Amino acid sequence: MSDDARETTGMPEATLCGVIEVGGSHATAATVELLGSAARIVDSATRALDPALSADELLDGFVAPARRLTESLVTRWVVAMPGPFDYERGIGIFGDVAKFDALRGIDVREGMASRLGLAPDRVSFVNDAAAYALGEWAFGADTRASRQVCVTLGTGVGSAFLDQGRIVTGGDGVPPDGWVYPLEFEGRPLEDTISTRAIVADYERRTGRSCTVKEIAGEAADGQADAAAVLDRAMGALGRALAPWLASFGADRLTVGGSMVRSWPVLVGALRDGLAQGGAPGRLDVTPSRLLDAAPLLGAAHWLRAHDLPASA
Known part of the structure; x- marks a missing residue:
């Protein structure tokens, strides 16, 4: 995967910005160069995080990767943070x-x-x-979708609804804040079925063994029935939960990202089945992330x- 990407907005001169992406178990910092129609990751560093740490320890962990970057001229930062969070x-x-x-x-802004x-x-x-x-x-795609929904799978279920590249957080056809993680499946929060912890727990209940999602996906690819059943249940649930919202939003593309998408071949079949059962648009383009770990870094810089980054920032 290349860390270079193209986009269409012009810009007169190169601008550097800093990006910190906070995940459920890591923080990544990157220097991103914005030049005309290009966005390029110049440098990046990652640190593991324990989400159960104290506030000061978490804030220290969020900024620690930034201190490892070689570029010292960055004076403007954007933080890609999971919800629920008051972003303003x-x-x-x-x-x-x-x-x-x-x-x-x-006050995370002040602390960082x-x-x-x-x-x-x-x-x-x-x-x-x-x-x-x-x-x-x-x-991440050869063509830009008119109405695109992206879900990210990992320690939780992230989501965003885009209309011509604009983030939609409310209105008809969109769940509150554009977040699908509060949605329910079979009377329980969706993340109790489709998240790394839920998949690992389901597999352990079935087999008595504790494995990572990557290991479970490997077993599913090899035809192990319990592993396949766990992933099929999770992805089918995701499809059925998303389908009504994809239909009401009029989505023409669903992109699935996050750490789990590296196992796409053993995920997509059950996802498509769940989408069909739930009434998703028949013309829906269902695709895995192309950019993977670079997506939130480049997207945050974009x-x-x-929003507010002048060429002189």
Whole structure:
């Protein structure tokens, strides 16, 4: 995978911005160069995170990869952060989502800005799944979809709805905030069925063995029945839960990203079946992420440029 990508918005001169992508178990920092119609990851670093750490430990962990970057001229940062989060104010709303509980009510913008040696107004926030979706929309396909939905699978289920590359967070046909993780399947939150912890737990219940999702996917590819059944149940549930929203939104493309998508061949069949059973649009283009880990980094930079990044930043 190349870290270079093309997009269509012109820009008179090169601009550098910093991106921090916070995942459920890691933080990645990158310097992204924006030049005319190009976006390029210049440098990046990643650090593992324990989402159960204290607030100060989490904030230290978020910015630690940024200190490892070689580019020292970056004075504008955007943070791709999972929800629930107050992106405008930079305040954590976490709670009852099995991650980052210590940041609930914490001024994350102030905490990160002070650690980066910047004023708070030099740090912006965007939803991580929205950043992923924007990266895929702007750089990850040969053609840009009119109405695209992106879901990211990993420690949770992230999502974003895009209309011509604009993030849609409300209105007819879109779940509140564009988030699908609160949706229910068989009376339980969707993440209780389709997430790494849910898949690992289901497999252990069936077999008595503890394996990673990657290992489960490998067994499914080899024809192991229990592994295949676990993944089929999870992906079928995802398809059935998403289908009504894809139909009401009028989506013409569904992109699936996140760590689990590396096992796409053993996921897509059950997903398509679930989508069909749930009434998804028949013309829907269902595709895996092309950019993978680069998607949220490039997408966050794209978002920052579109919102408030001048050429002199």
